[in-house]
Amino acid sequence: MNQVIDNIKQRRSIRRYTEKQVPRDIINECINSAIYAPSSHNRQPWDFTIITNKKLINELSDSIRAWYKSIAQLSLPLSFIKEVRKSAEEMMKRVKSEKDLFFYQAPCIVITHAPNKRFFAQDCSCAAQNLMLAARSLEVGSCWIGFADIVFNKNNNIKKKLNIPNSHSIMATIALGYPEKFPESALPRREPKKVWIE
């Protein structure tokens, strides 16, 4: 239809990356696109922490794994509830896997963070979407890692390690990297209920 709409429809969450690092100027271009997102009262609350250090990414992934392992074990007494059991089993599969099923071996992680104030989460989500769309337009794959957001917000030591102010919330953790191949088509979309009021 046009380039913007094509780009929106071609973005997919990528869960397999090659080892090739994303060059710094490309990451900067993605962040420069992120900051053109709308924000409430134009407050532009976002800050970004960019991690390209493989060892640190592995350490963060291990922290996420350890946290979910403890949660899955804690939820065992509630495993008679079907939903709890299913999600604990699902999580244990990720935790036990030899592969990194949290960051998918992505060579770059961009964390969007901001103070925890009204509308800042929405502002940062707009920025994160811009970042992922810009990445796609530059042939870089991305995936929002909500599992990481949860753990990073629970664990002040991780924020400290990453020099993220304690007063900031982690709003969006985005994996970036080059996929071997972009998926051909989008996942099917639910037909939303549309109510026209004329």
Ligand SMILES: Cc1cc2nc3c(=O)[nH]c(=O)nc-3n(C[C@H](O)[C@H](O)[C@H](O)COP(=O)(O)O)c2cc1C
């Ligand atoms: C807030 C949010 C959190 C997400 N967290 C994860 C995650 O932790 N791990 C993951 O593999 N995908 C995660 N995703 C990606 C979704 O699973 C994905 O967007 C959805 O399945 C649709 O696929 P698509 O992005 O390829 O269109 C997340 C997406 C959003 C918006």
